Amino acid sequence: MLLPRIFSAIVMAFLFIYAVFVLGASSFVFAMAAVVVLAGWEWARLSGVRSQLGRVAFAAAVGAICFVVLDRDLQSASLTISPVLWALALFWVIRYPVPLLWKFKSSRLVFGALVLVTTWSSLVVLRQSGDFVVWILLLMGLIWGADTGAYFAGRAFGKRKLARFVSPGKSWEGVIGGLLLTQVGLVVFAQLSDFTLNQWFILAAIGLITSFVSVLGDLTESLFKRHEELKDSSHLIPGHGGVMDRVDSLTAAAPIFVLMLSLVGWL
Numbered sequence: 001m002l003l004p005r006i007f008s009a010i011v012m013a014f015l016f017i018y019a020v021f022v023l024g025a026s027s028f029v030f031a032m033a034a035v036v037v038l039a040g041w042e043w044a045r046l047s048g049v050r051s052q053l054g055r056v057a058f059a060a061a062v063g064a065i066c067f068v069v070l071d072r073d074l075q076s077a078s079l080t081i082s083p084v085l086w087a088l089a090l091f092w093v094i095r096y097p098v099p100l101l102w103k104f105k106s107s108r109l110v111f112g113a114l115v116l117v118t119t120w121s122s123l124v125v126l127r128q129s130g131d132f133v134v135w136i137l138l139l140m141g142l143i144w145g146a147d148t149g150a151y152f153a154g155r156a157f158g159k160r161k162l163a164r165f166v167s168p169g170k171s172w173e174g175v176i177g178g179l180l181l182t183q184v185g186l187v188v189f190a191q192l193s194d195f196t197l198n199q200w201f202i203l204a205a206i207g208l209i210t211s212f213v214s215v216l217g218d219l220t221e222s223l224f225k226r227h228e229e230l231k232d233s234s235h236l237i238p239g240h241g242g243v244m245d246r247v248d249s250l251t252a253a254a255p256i257f258v259l260m261l262s263l264v265g266w267l
Contacts, residue, residue: 004238004239005239005240008237008238008239009239012240012246016140019031020132020133021133025127028123028127029127032120033066033120035243036062036066036116036117036119037060037063039242039244040058040059040061040063040112040113040116041055041059042236042242043062043109044058044059045230046108046224046225047108047109048105048108049105058113062116062117065113066117066120069121072125072128074121076121078118078121079118079122079125079258079259079262080259081114081118083259085111085114086217086252089111089216089217089219092220093163093219093220093223094163096163096165096166102223102227103227116251118255119251119254119255121255122254122257122259123136123254123258125258125262126139126258126267129267134193138189139210139254141182141185141189142182142207142210142257143210143214145181145182145185146175146178146179146182146211146212146214147178147214149174149177150174150175150177150215151174153173153174153176153181154169154170154171154173155174156177157177158171158174159171160172160173163219163222166219167218167219167222170219175212175215179208182207183207183208185207186204189203202264206257209256210253210256210260214249214252216252217248217250217251217253218248218249220248221244221245
């Protein structure tokens with residue numbers, strides 16, 4: 001199982017590099033739409049849709065909605081619902097396993113469609129920035145840093161469970177470790193970018209919120225998988241599960257990150 005996992009990781013790394021550094025703006029839009037459509041097919045499974053036809057129909061609907069909001073103004077407007085979506089997700093995670101709105105299949109489908117479309121919109125808006133490469137690498141660095149820091153800090157110091165019923169392996173110590181690691185990375189980034197002190201404070205706040213929300217994206221998918229008694233969102237990626245298993249943190253972090261950059265005038 002290790003060899004397929006390593007091979008898949010290499011392929012994913014190559015595709016990410018190619019998308020960021022090689023693809024033109026139009027090609028990037030279609031590439032991200034393809035990823036979102038695949039994630040939509042998996043989300044239908046997480047939502048309890050049993051039939052293959054139903055999953056394909058939901059994925060197609062997500063793709064269609066993406067192209068309805070191709071206009072830049074609509075994309076930016078769609079991002080404004082992200083704080084509401086993830087505040088709702090936070091409430092669900094805190095209250096799980098109390099049966100709330102998430103227990104209804106239709107609610108999970110609507111929530112998933114909005115999450116995936118806002119993720120796509122945020123990446124497309126980011127791609128239109130003159131500093132796209134810098135911002136996308138910073139975004140991924142925040143997500144990976146939060147995850148890596150949480151893993152090592154959790155293994156070394158983890159005692160207090162973060163969400164016992166949703167993801168028993170995660171701890172508050174892990175989350176704090178991940179947030180600290182991302183802040184250290186932001187100090188280096190700010191120094192290399194000649195940020196002023198005020199700009200660094202703004203960047204530190206954006207990084208802190210983005211990193212925390214990325215953890216929430218992971219927990220939200222875990223909630224749905226636990227409810228459906230699934231280990232992975234699918235088996236599309238050998239050794240790694242499904243697309244959603246790889247982008248769960250991104251679906252939360254990207255819209256919030258891009259929205260905050262827009263609000264402070266950096267996009």
